[in-house]
Amino acid sequence: MDDPDVLRGYALDAKDVIPRFEALRSEDVLAPVLDLLPEERSRILDLGAGTGRDAAWLARKGHEVVAAEPVDELRQAGMALHPHPNLSWVGDRLPELAVLLRRGETYDLIVMVAVWQHLRPELHGAAMSNLASLMAPRGRLILSLRHGPGSPARPCYPASPEQLIEIAAGEGLRLLERRESLSIQQKNRERGVTWTWLCLGAPA
Numbered sequence: 314m315d316d317p318d319v320l321r322g323y324a325l326d327a328k329d330v331i332p333r334f335e336a337l338r339s340e341d342v343l344a345p346v347l348d349l350l351p352e353e354r355s356r357i358l359d360l361g362a363g364t365g366r367d368a369a370w371l372a373r374k375g376h377e378v379v380a381a382e383p384v385d386e387l388r389q390a391g392m393a394l395h396p397h398p399n400l401s402w403v404g405d406r407l408p409e410l411a412v413l414l415r416r417g418e419t420y421d422l423i424v425m426v427a428v429w430q431h432l433r434p435e436l437h438g439a440a441m442s443n444l445a446s447l448m449a450p451r452g453r454l455i456l457s458l459r460h461g462p463g464s465p466a467r468p469c470y471p472a473s474p475e476q477l478i479e480i481a482a483g484e485g486l487r488l489l490e491r492r493e494s495l496s497i498q499q500k501n502r503e504r505g506v507t508w509t510w511l512c513l514g515a516p517a
Contacts (some may be wrong), residue, residue: 319431320384320406322467327386334363334387335394337497339370342426345494345510346455351376355421358413358447361428365391365400371424372399379420381405381413407432408440410447419449425456429477430469437472438480445484448515454486455513461496461506474509486513 323330340347351357355376359368362380364387372378377399382388383406392402405412407428423444432440444454458477463469478488490512496502 319467322464323384324386326464326466327384327390331364331387331390334366337366339367341497342367344497345492345508346490346512349453349455349490349512351422356418356449358420358423360407360410360423360425360444361431362391362402363387365395365402367424367426368400369395369397372397375399379403379413379418381410408436408443410440410443413447414443418447419452420447421449421452423447423452423454423456425454427457427459429456429472430459430463431467432472433470434472437477438483441477441480441484441486445481445486445515448486450515450517452515453489453512454481454515456511458509458511459506460509461501462504474511477511478513481511481513485516487516488512489514 357371357376357378359378359380362368362382365380368378368380379401380391381403382391383404388402388404403412448454458472458474459469474491488511492510494508494510496506
C-alpha cells in the first residue's frame with residue numbers, strides 16, 4: 314500500500330475502522346478458505362494485518378505469526394489489543410516489503426485479506442515478485458480481491474484475477490484454488506461488493 318491517500322485515509326478513520334475490524338470474526342472473514350489454512354504449526358505472515366484480528370486468531374491456534382501493518386494507528390492498536398507470545402509486529406508495506414525482505418525470513422503461509430485492492434495495478438508485478446521471495450518452499454499465498462466500490466477516503470483499484478494468476482505464474486507460483494464469495498458486511502453486500510479468493514503455491 315504505497316498510496317499515501319490510502320494510508321492517510323486509514324489513519325484519519327482509525328477510531329471508526331478499529332472497532333469495525335474487531336467486530337468481525339476471523340472464522341467468518343476467512344470462511345471461504347478455512348480448509349486451506351494449515352493445521353500443523355506454521356510460520357505465517359499476515360500482510361496488511363490491520364488491528365491483528367486474524368493474526369491473533371492464527372497465533373492462538375499455535376502458529377508463529379508476523380503481523381505486518383503500515384498504518385501506525387492500526388498497528389499500535391493491534392499490539393495493545395492482541396498481545397500474544399506467538400505474535401510479533403512489523404511496520405512494512407507493499408510493494409517493496411523492504412523491512413520483511415531485509416529480515417531474510419520465509420513463511421509457510423502469507424495471508425492478505427482485503428489488501429490488494431489498495432495497490433495500484435502497475436505495482437502488481439513488483440509486489441508479487443517480493444511476495445514470492447518471502448514464501449518458503451511449498452509455501453502458500455492466500456489473498457482476497459475486492460470487486461465493487463470502496464470508501465472514498467481509501468482508494469480502491471480494480472484487479473483482474475486472471476491477470477494476477479498470470480503475474481503469479483511468472484514468479485513460479487501456481488494456482489491451487491480460486492473461490493468466489495459475497496461480502497460478509499451488510500452495507501457492502503447492498504453495494505454489490507464481492508470477493509475472489511486465490512490460493513497460490515510456491516514450488517518445492
